[in-house]
Amino acid sequence: MVRRSGVLLKKVAAGISSRLAEILVCPLTKQPLRMCDKTNSLISDSIGVSYPIVDGIPRLVPSDGIILHSDQDLNSSDPPQTNSS
Amino acid sequence: MATTLQFALPSIAGRRRRPDSRSINRPVRCAADRQALFNRIAPVYDNLNDLFSLGRHRVWKRMTVSWSGVKEGDTVLDVCCGSGDLAFLLSEKVGITGKLRFEGVIAMKFDQTDSYLTEALCLELVEFWQDLRVIALDFSREQLQIAASRQSERSKACYKNIEWIEGDAVELPFSKSSFDAATIGYGLRNIVDRRKAMEEMYKVLKPGSKVSILDFNKSTSSLNSSIQDWMIDYIVVPIASGYGLANEYHYLKNSIKEYLTGNELEKLAGEVGFSEAKFYEIGAGFMGNLVATR
Numbered sequence: 001m002v003r004r005s006g007v008l009l010k011k012v013a014a015g016i017s018s019r020l021a022e023i024l025v026c027p028l029t030k031q032p033l034r035m036c037d038k039t040n041s042l043i044s045d046s047i048g049v050s051y052p053i054v055d056g057i058p059r060l061v062p063s064d065g066i067i068l069h070s071d072q073d074l075n076s077s078d079p080p081q082t083n084s085s
Numbered sequence: 086m087a088t089t090l091q092f093a094l095p096s097i098a099g100r101r102r103r104p105d106s107r108s109i110n111r112p113v114r115c116a117a118d119r120q121a122l123f124n125r126i127a128p129v130y131d132n133l134n135d136l137f138s139l140g141r142h143r144v145w146k147r148m149t150v151s152w153s154g155v156k157e158g159d160t161v162l163d164v165c166c167g168s169g170d171l172a173f174l175l176s177e178k179v180g181i182t183g184k185l186r187f188e189g190v191i192a193m194k195f196d197q198t199d200s201y202l203t204e205a206l207c208l209e210l211v212e213f214w215q216d217l218r219v220i221a222l223d224f225s226r227e228q229l230q231i232a233a234s235r236q237s238e239r240s241k242a243c244y245k246n247i248e249w250i251e252g253d254a255v256e257l258p259f260s261k262s263s264f265d266a267a268t269i270g271y272g273l274r275n276i277v278d279r280r281k282a283m284e285e286m287y288k289v290l291k292p293g294s295k296v297s298i299l300d301f302n303k304s305t306s307s308l309n310s311s312i313q314d315w316m317i318d319y320i321v322v323p324i325a326s327g328y329g330l331a332n333e334y335h336y337l338k339n340s341i342k343e344y345l346t347g348n349e350l351e352k353l354a355g356e357v358g359f360s361e362a363k364f365y366e367i368g369a370g371f372m373g374n375l376v377a378t379r
Contacts, residue, residue, distance in 0.1 A: 020248050023160075023220070023263055027256035057233065059251040060258040061224055 124227040153297035159265035165272020166221035169232035179218040218246035255281040267296040283357040290379040302373035303344040
């Protein structure tokens, strides 16, 4: 008997897959990005820029990046995701 | 982005744009101009490709995919994906796999009467991890929206393994050595800094992997060039004018003239670092495909 965890499946579908989040890097620094579930964006901590995800499509053209002006902006996002594979 | 630009179709809503005489001869030089151009033609792009190539672009794209060396299980990249033609073909080749993670309890029971061991499983699906297979990138938001719509309309499971990314071919947002194969369909000609794009492609490919690049052929044959020019001037642009997209298709002719010949493309690939590069003329010499090995 298998029951599906609806909450978890919904979580995976909301943003982008964790596997995709692993392969993506900041287009400017080529450093890893951090997925932020609260803002549904990818954070480049090295330069303090947030790249939005809209309708499941990450916007990673450099000009799409939004500068995070304060430590609060940076800290308001989720802590770094660990690899759950 | 798959910028075949073989035909200019009028806007899908039937609205007519009055030609801007100030911009008829304005070159589409910068990346922003080209991005805007492909956003404008996005609604009619697929139909135009079919109409002007009489469906042949589908054959050429299959050849491009074949030349990329893609095989089942690979992780592949399509740059300048446009509305997704090459991405869909790539996804059919790589297939779909995934992992399910369960947590639960296994309860075991003995049926003493018949000495049978019975067991009951109670499992809860806690994670579905779909393997990444095809990443498709373009800088046109409108083209990507069309690609995503086409994906949702299609029923084959393998099409679900495509991820769409809005990005710039000269600033690829991928780790080094990430991909087993790559393609670009009618995109390299439209990139302002082609050397940078080739350098980015080189970095994200795994050693030994190939990039397969399809585009119009800037022919060294004066006959071929003349025929190409004639078709654009007397078929493409007049039809485009009827749709208010004449300027967009004037761009096509200039972009071919400013593109690189097959030999020049092979030379560029070698300068960037590819170990091998071979250019194939196809489509009666009007199209060409560069295959470069990392």
